[in-house]
Amino acid sequence: MLDHSISSLPSGLEHSVSGSMLPDLQISFRVFAAHRRKVNANWSFPEHKHSQYEINVVLEGSQHMRVEGRNYTQTEGELLWLTPNQRHSSLGVLDGTTMEYICIHFEVDDSWLRQQLNQLTDVRYPVGSPLEQALRPIIKDVAQATKESEGTHQKLLTLQASFRLFAVLSELLLQVKQQHSAQSPTTELAEQIAAQIEREWALVSNAEDGTDDKVPLRIEQLAEQLGYSSTHCNRVFHKAYGISPRQYVSMIKLRKAKLLLMNPALSIEQISEQLGYRDLSQFSKQFKRWTNMSPTAYRQLSY
Known part of the structure; x- marks a missing residue:
């Protein structure tokens, strides 16, 4: 959580020649229900929606996903990006064997940042796409953290990955902003x-x-x-x-x-x-x- 609006500090304007200020930030985010799971051919997950963002990556095998009524084939390494309140379900493993995936949910309470994140409008990001490439090392570390026993070390690894996640997303959003400068x-x-x-x-x-x-x-x-x-x-x-x-x-x-x-x-x-x-x-x-x-x-x- 960032809160840079500290009214008790002096302004420092006296005798100033020039200067500029960055905007105050009061943004909190929550990363939760991150999990790694390996499933067999009989597994599926019913349709649902939630108010959080979700990143879903297949680590091994392939998965059949449905998002807002549209079917997606998600193979190893591919990433699904789900924005709040999108209805989605997993129809299970495609090849009839096993599939392993990792899922991260996160919540942002700032309207401006949510608006920026919602500019990432694609659902499926294949291996090699900018978003997949940027998030790949973070997903790898989160997957590794799931193998750690619960405790301070695992929490610190999760915290580190969370800050890296938002840093990477901010970099991507800057690129999107430069490509689409005009607002509708x-x-x-x-x-x-x-x-x-x-x-x-x-x-x-x-x-x-x-x-x-x-x-x-x-x-x-x-x-x-x-x-x-x-x-x-x-x-x-x-x-x-x-x-x-x-x-x-x-x-x-x-x-x-x-x-x-x-x-x-x-x-x-x-x-x-x-x-x-x-x-x-x-x-x-x-x-x-x-x-x-x-x-x-x-x-x-x-x-």
Whole structure:
């Protein structure tokens, strides 16, 4: 997690001749459910979808995958790139013997970064493609880490691979950005919606009821302000970021909750109030739905 917005630092502007600043970053990501598995000819996995990105690579053998109703033949070394909420399933091994694969899920809570990642629109990346080549050494190290016994060493290897993953993806996105410098009108609209949601969330979080019940109304009001229907805004936003505006509000609140929980000077009750929840119980229940752990448990992990 990166948080470079430190308001207590002096500006340093006095007697300055020239200068420039980089943008503040407040991005958190989560790599989870990474696994390596070898299966026989009878194995398959039912159709499902989730809000995370997924990288699926065949290490040995071949696999029959279906993504959004389209069939893909995935041979050894080939990579499947799945964006949030894409329906996908594995129809099993192609050659009737065995198949080994590795799967990595990761989650990003920043709308701008999600938009950039969603520019990688292909599902199948063959051996030798830029994405496969860039990720190959990382996938190899993740596969090796799965052989380690659980403990500090395995966690450090996973952490190292996670940072390398995002570094490589950033390099690829820079290349994509240089090749497609012009933004489409729908992309600009999605960015406007995201920026306004960030501002509107402060009003929602200060409401007497801290739930997301009022979010749909605010999205409708936002669409009206921009001169579009709420249906169009939801569709454009989902295409750019892979999630709905309502889901994005929840991600903002979760990111803020995590940051506040890392501040030992704040009690959990104070954090609950800052986020706009009417009581500690409501905040705790919502946080557990998001993370499968209580605010207290998350705070303990941070120290």
